[in-house]
Amino acid sequence: MPLPPLREELDLMPGPAMPDGQPSWTLHDPVRQLFFRIDWPTFEILKRWGQGSEADVAQQICEDTTLHVDAQDIATVAQFLTQHQLIRPQGPEDLARMTQTWHKQQGTWWSWLMHHYLFFRIPLWRPDSWLDRWLPVANWFISRPFRYLSALALALGLWQLGRQWDTFSHALVDTFNWSGLMAYGLAIVGVKFVHELGHAFSAKRQGCRVPTMGLAFLVMWPVAYTDTNEAWRLTDRWGRLRIATAGIATELCIGIWALLAWGWLPDGDWRSAALV
Helix, strand or coil: CCCCCECCCCEEEECCCCCCCCCCEEEEECCCCEEEEECHHHHHHHHCCCCCCHHHHHHHHHHHCCCCCCHHHHHHHHHHHHHCCCECCCCHHHHHHHHHHHHHHHCCHHHHHHHHHHEEEEEEECCHHHHHHHHHHHHHCCCHHHHHHHHHHHHHHHHHHHHCHHHHHHHHHHCCCHHHHHHHHHHHHHHHHHHHHHHHHHHHHCCCCCCCEEEEEECCEEEEEECCHHHHHCCCHHHHHHHHHHHHHHHHHHHHHHHHHHHHCCCCHHHHHHHC
16 A cells, blocks of 8 residues: 655754764644654655555665665554644545544543643734844844943943942842832843843744744743744754743843943932842
C-alpha cells in the first residue's frame, strides 16, 4: 500500500545540531503553529515520503545512505504523523478518525476544567506589523553606543547610590504603605510590558514572526506572555538564547537608568517614580 500523503502546507527546515552532534530538522505545522524536532532517519523517511510503500522507502534509504531502516521504522513515523494530524485526510474514514482523536484530546469535563484552571492564555494583541515598524528604533537600544552609555550610567548610578545610601534606604522604607504598594504594582505592570516587548523585538531581529501577546494564567495568577514559538526555526542556539534572555536584559537596563535618574533628580514626584 502506498503511504498516505502529507499535508501540503507543512514546512521542513534545518534545525540545530543535537547534543551528540548529529543534525536535526524542524517540521512546522503553520496552521496550528506547532513545531516538531526530528532526527536524521526521520528526515530521510520524510524526504522520500510518497515514493512507494513502506518497504520501498526503507529500501531506498538503505541504498542511498548509511542508515539501516526497515518497514517497521516507516510505520512508526506514519503513526507519529497520523497521531499529530500531519497526514492529509483521504476520505470519510480519515475524517472520522480525526474527529475521534479530537474528542479524545478534549477528555472529560473535569479534566478540561483542571487543565484550563492550571494554565490558559488570553491573546490581547497581534503586534507583528507594529513591531516591524518600530524595529529600527528598538535596534538602537542594542547598539554599541547605547551599551557603553548604559555601562557608564551604571557606574555613575552606583556612585550616587553610595553617596546617598541613607537617603535611599529611608526613602525605600517610606514606600512600605498602601500608596507605595500601589505604585509598585503599577511599576511592575509597566516594566513587565516592556519586558515582553524585549522578547518580541529580539525575536523580530532574528527574523521570527510574533503573532500574539497577551495574558497567561498560571493557577489563576496572571502573567504576561509573548508568542515566540517561531524561535524553533532558528538553527543558532545563541539566537534562541538572545530571545529568551531579552526580557531580563530589558528590565536590567530600565533599572540602570532609573538608578541614575534617582541619584540626579531633586526630591519630588519624578524622583519617587525613579525609586519605584
